[in-house]
Amino acid sequence: MMTSSYSNSPCAACKFLRRKCNQDCIFAPYFPPEEPHKFANVHKVFGASNVSKLLNEVLPHQREDTVNSLAYEAEARIKDPVYGCVGFISGLQRQLLGLQKELDATNADLIQFTIQGSSSLGLGHVDYSNGFYNYPSNFEQ
Amino acid sequence: MMTSSYSNSPCAACKFLRRKCNQDCIFAPYFPPEEPHKFANVHKVFGASNVSKLLNEVLPHQREDTVNSLAYEAEARIKDPVYGCVGFISGLQRQLLGLQKELDATNADLIQFTIQGSSSLGLGHVDYSNGFYNYPSNFEQ
Numbered sequence: 001m002m003t004s005s006y007s008n009s010p011c012a013a014c015k016f017l018r019r020k021c022n023q024d025c026i027f028a029p030y031f032p033p034e035e036p037h038k039f040a041n042v043h044k045v046f047g048a049s050n051v052s053k054l055l056n057e058v059l060p061h062q063r064e065d066t067v068n069s070l071a072y073e074a075e076a077r078i079k080d081p082v083y084g085c086v087g088f089i090s091g092l093q094r095q096l097l098g099l100q101k102e103l104d105a106t107n108a109d110l111i112q113f114t115i116q117g118s119s120s121l122g123l124g125h126v127d128y129s130n131g132f133y134n135y136p137s138n139f140e141q
Numbered sequence: 142m143m144t145s146s147y148s149n150s151p152c153a154a155c156k157f158l159r160r161k162c163n164q165d166c167i168f169a170p171y172f173p174p175e176e177p178h179k180f181a182n183v184h185k186v187f188g189a190s191n192v193s194k195l196l197n198e199v200l201p202h203q204r205e206d207t208v209n210s211l212a213y214e215a216e217a218r219i220k221d222p223v224y225g226c227v228g229f230i231s232g233l234q235r236q237l238l239g240l241q242k243e244l245d246a247t248n249a250d251l252i253q254f255t256i257q258g259s260s261s262l263g264l265g266h267v268d269y270s271n272g273f274y275n276y277p278s279n280f281e282q
Contacts (some may be wrong), residue, residue, distance in 0.1 A: 047188040054222060062223045069227035073214060081195060082203045085226060086210035092233040099240045106247045113254040 012039040017048060026055050030067035041074035042067070153180040158189060167196050171208035179212050186215035 013027035014020065016039050021028055031039040042051055051070060058066050076085035083090070154168035155161065157180050162169055168189075172180040183192055192211060199207050217226035224231070 045187065045191065047191055050186065050188055054218075058222050066223045069224045072227050073225060077195075081199050082207045083210045084214060085230060086213050089226060089230060089233065092230065092237060096233060096237055096240065099237065099244060103240060103244045103247060106244060106251060110247060110251050110254065113251065 009033045012036045013043075013048065016040060016043060026052055030055075030064060038067075038071050041078055042070050045074040045077045046070060150174045153177045154184075154189065157181060157184060167193055171196075171205060179208075182215035182219055183208070183211050186218045187211060 009015075010019075010021035010033065011025055011028035012031040012033050012035055014025060015033060016036065027039070031042075042048075046054075051067075054066060054070070055063050073085050076088060080087050150156075151160075151162035151174065152166055152169035153172040153174050153176055155166060156174060157177065168180065183189075187195075192208075195207060195211070196204050214226050217229060221228050
């Protein structure tokens, strides 16, 4: 039976750093050799040493999310060196403000329609409560 | 006339790195000595060397925004080592989706009120167009 050459390949981090990839390599589970850009980006923005420190600081089950969020931030910083993913945050905040304004305006329209709707049904404008037809107070007689 | 001691102080970066702060220091305009945490955070997350490289890559007028976005990302990563500011992005995206759903529902209500409003005024249900009173087609005679 053939042994998969994949399992013997160094991870993307060790390949990039030209070092031996051991079984206890902190990067190996999160930087597979077929995704070389993931490590290259993270290394360029944060530095391999900082990434390694961070992975050792978080719990093992949190490492995948940590690497993915670092990779996301790194890619954003490479695409936009000035704002990185903070530019994306600003964009989302602008969208939220716009949507909130739109919602407020739509709610105001809805309230207006509710008032107009009840008035067109005679509610609040024409008083039938005493059994007689009375002109509403704001009706010109 | 006294010379301000401030202008002779090394910037927060040079103080942190224990090096002489020259007039051409790339960090000095963006890391004043009275904000030591700003540099400490950025250094911890990105590394001084990466920050220096990045500042040299962007145009001089973009450097302040670059430093501020790096400081924002660094602070977020220190507060939340697993998700950093990507956690904030996810939160904003969730808020956006929620607001969009609310807006869709409010718009649907508004359309409903518009239809009900026009029907309560007799529009579309009673036909006066030929001068005679006609029962609408959906009215049981």
